[in-house]
């Protein structure tokens with residue numbers, strides 16, 4: 612009975628846009644935008660429930676090597692940074 616947006620759904624931004632949004636997010640430690648790895652995958656039902664995210668991005672900074680995670684919702688807003 613869920614009407615929540617899901618990855619790939621008609622009301623959800625595509626993965627490519629979620630990846631661009633993730634890359635446009637500055638590193639939490641060094642404030643650079645130079646990521647050596649960006650992986651965007653569909654959120655889990657638990658994270659979607661808790662945070663409203665639809666896409667979950669894993670970023671590895673190319674400058675300071677920090678790994679951070681982003682949650683991105685169906686509208687392309689960042690709802691979580693960790």
Ligand SMILES: [Zn+2]
Nearest residue numbers: 638641672675
């Ligand atoms: Zn960094």
